[in-house]
Amino acid sequence: MEKLLRLDFIHNNDILFVIALIFGILIFASTLFFIVGLIKPHAKLGELKARTNSWWVMASLFIGATIVNHTLAYIAIGLLSFVAFRELYSVLEFRASDRRAIFWAFVAVPIQYYLAYIGWYGAYIIFIPVAMFLFLPLRLVLKGNTEGIIQSMSTLQWVLMLTVFGISHMAYLLSLPEIPGFSAGGRGLLLFLVFLTEINDVMQFTWGKLFGKHKIIPKVSPNKTWEGFIGGVMSTTIFGYFLAFLTPLSTYQVIFVSFALAVSGFVGDIVMSSVKRDIGVKDMGSSIPGHGGILDRIDSLSYTAPVFFHLVYYIAY
Amino acid sequence: MRKIILQLLYCVLIRLFLRIFVGVKFGKAKFLLEEKQFIIVANHNSHLDTLTVMASLPRQIVHKVRPVAAADHFGKTKLKEKLTNYFINALLIQRKRDKDNPENDPIYKMVKALDEGYSLLLFPEGTRGEPEIQQPLKPGVSYVLMQRPQVKYVPAYMKGMGKAMPKDDNLIVPFTSSLVYGQATLIQSNDSAEILKQIEQDFNQLKG
Numbered sequence: 001m002e003k004l005l006r007l008d009f010i011h012n013n014d015i016l017f018v019i020a021l022i023f024g025i026l027i028f029a030s031t032l033f034f035i036v037g038l039i040k041p042h043a044k045l046g047e048l049k050a051r052t053n054s055w056w057v058m059a060s061l062f063i064g065a066t067i068v069n070h071t072l073a074y075i076a077i078g079l080l081s082f083v084a085f086r087e088l089y090s091v092l093e094f095r096a097s098d099r100r101a102i103f104w105a106f107v108a109v110p111i112q113y114y115l116a117y118i119g120w121y122g123a124y125i126i127f128i129p130v131a132m133f134l135f136l137p138l139r140l141v142l143k144g145n146t147e148g149i150i151q152s153m154s155t156l157q158w159v160l161m162l163t164v165f166g167i168s169h170m171a172y173l174l175s176l177p178e179i180p181g182f183s184a185g186g187r188g189l190l191l192f193l194v195f196l197t198e199i200n201d202v203m204q205f206t207w208g209k210l211f212g213k214h215k216i217i218p219k220v221s222p223n224k225t226w227e228g229f230i231g232g233v234m235s236t237t238i239f240g241y242f243l244a245f246l247t248p249l250s251t252y253q254v255i256f257v258s259f260a261l262a263v264s265g266f267v268g269d270i271v272m273s274s275v276k277r278d279i280g281v282k283d284m285g286s287s288i289p290g291h292g293g294i295l296d297r298i299d300s301l302s303y304t305a306p307v308f309f310h311l312v313y314y315i316a317y
Numbered sequence: 318m319r320k321i322i323l324q325l326l327y328c329v330l331i332r333l334f335l336r337i338f339v340g341v342k343f344g345k346a347k348f349l350l351e352e353k354q355f356i357i358v359a360n361h362n363s364h365l366d367t368l369t370v371m372a373s374l375p376r377q378i379v380h381k382v383r384p385v386a387a388a389d390h391f392g393k394t395k396l397k398e399k400l401t402n403y404f405i406n407a408l409l410i411q412r413k414r415d416k417d418n419p420e421n422d423p424i425y426k427m428v429k430a431l432d433e434g435y436s437l438l439l440f441p442e443g444t445r446g447e448p449e450i451q452q453p454l455k456p457g458v459s460y461v462l463m464q465r466p467q468v469k470y471v472p473a474y475m476k477g478m479g480k481a482m483p484k485d486d487n488l489i490v491p492f493t494s495s496l497v498y499g500q501a502t503l504i505q506s507n508d509s510a511e512i513l514k515q516i517e518q519d520f521n522q523l524k525g
Contacts, residue, residue: 083340086340086491086492086493090477090492090493091493096480096483099483099486099490102490103488103490106490106491286342
């Protein structure tokens with residue numbers, strides 16, 4: 001039982017505080033929408049309520065999986081990658097002859113997460129960008145269908161990088177070596193990354209809804225405004241400053257890292273928006289009520305995870 | 318005993334496998350509980366189709382639904398036939414009609430299964446064909462419906478299964494796919510061609 005459950009986080013006040021904060025925000029949001037719903041029954045709160053309810057589920061799942069059991073966290077994040085990969089490649093046009101290569105791309109998911117699990121950094125960091133990058137085109141070539149092969153080669157690698165390589169940085173945070181005097185550890189970093197990324201999404205959304213006027217990039221995403229972007233980045237940076245105890249960084253470092261994280265979250269968001277625009281869908285799926293598919297929720301994570309990881313890795317490890 | 322095995326197999330194991338690994342999104346099928354008996358009419362693209370429809374059924378009736386399959390394919394060997402009979406609960410028929418021997422006649426066999434109280438799962442496209450391309454419907458289903466007009470048919474449409482596991486390929490590659498049900502409907506006419514046209518329209522509607 002001791003090994004199965006890592007309940008020592010109960011004694012870790014830093015992490016406990018953030019968990020309380022997360023649920024505090026959720027309780028606040030749910031109560032707010034409930035009261036607004038009572039006062040203004042005609043306000044269109046359906047989507048916001050659905051979103052908040054989904055946040056409850058996602059937050060509980062995430063905290064349950066990552067904080068309580070170490071091994072389970074790798075499996076849970078790996079599963080997230082797997083579903084995101086499947087969701088994204090399914091809406092893109094692949095040829096029937098690409099099936100074998102796609103199968104191998106799926107096989108890469110557990111391997112990548114296993115490498116993260118055993119903490120073999122050298123292999124983990126080159127497996128998809130080098131090994132799969134060289135191998136998948138070979139598998140496509142062996143099939144012999146050259147018509148449209150460039151598109152398949154590049155799309156497959158891009159999907160794998162975005163949904164598996166990028167997201168797997170979340171898992172590798174848990175494999176980072178311990179730093180003396182830094183008690184939150186990999187779990188603290190993971191909590192910091194996910195919390196800040198999601199709060200960044202919410203803040204950009206909220207600031208944009210309240211004050212949004214000047215569009216940033218109307219051709220890609222008409223809802224993105226300068227007001228939302230700047231307000232979001234600033235709020236996220238402030239949040240990051242106050243959550244610095246989850247990281248081994250100094251004050252200036254954590255401000256810089258939070259700022260970079262906020263900006264890259266925005267970039268991940270508009271990159272996925274442009275892809276959706278290209279294939280002509282609004283959402284990637286309907287697996288999360290109010291949010292769309294898994295990818296609609298983790299699009300910014302696929303950018304913030306590697307950016308955050310490598311900044312912290314460079315600065316502190 | 319067999320009932321429990323079938324329930325466990327379809328409503329737990331195969332359903333989880335299809336949902337989590339393959340990525341099938343199941344439409345609501347609870348409404349089938351309100352029908353005493355029905356014929357599910359589905360499009361056919363993949364080996365996974367039968368499993369997908371069976372796994373989507375409410376637990377209470379999964380053992381009452383018999384998928385109709387071609388004997389020449391599934392009845393090749395005695396062992397294969399036994400396994401198909403036990404685990405898929407299949408009704409094996411031959412593809413051609415045989416009016417001299419009613420025991421072998423596919424229509425007769427299907428009507429008999431209905432009279433025994435079973436519901437049926439039919440793929441009127443007959444063969445799985447090219448992935449994701451609809452084949453012309455065969456008239457067998459309309460003959461059965463005309464002989465038992467009090468039985469409703471339920472159109473079911475699957476998307477993406479032919480990409481997860483197409484014909485002539487035994488490798489399953491996960492692909493986001495879906496199964497949706499239409500409404501349970503009584504046939505309106507006594508003309509085979511018109512019934513088939515109606516079913517085809519239902520398919521097109523579900524295709525969305």
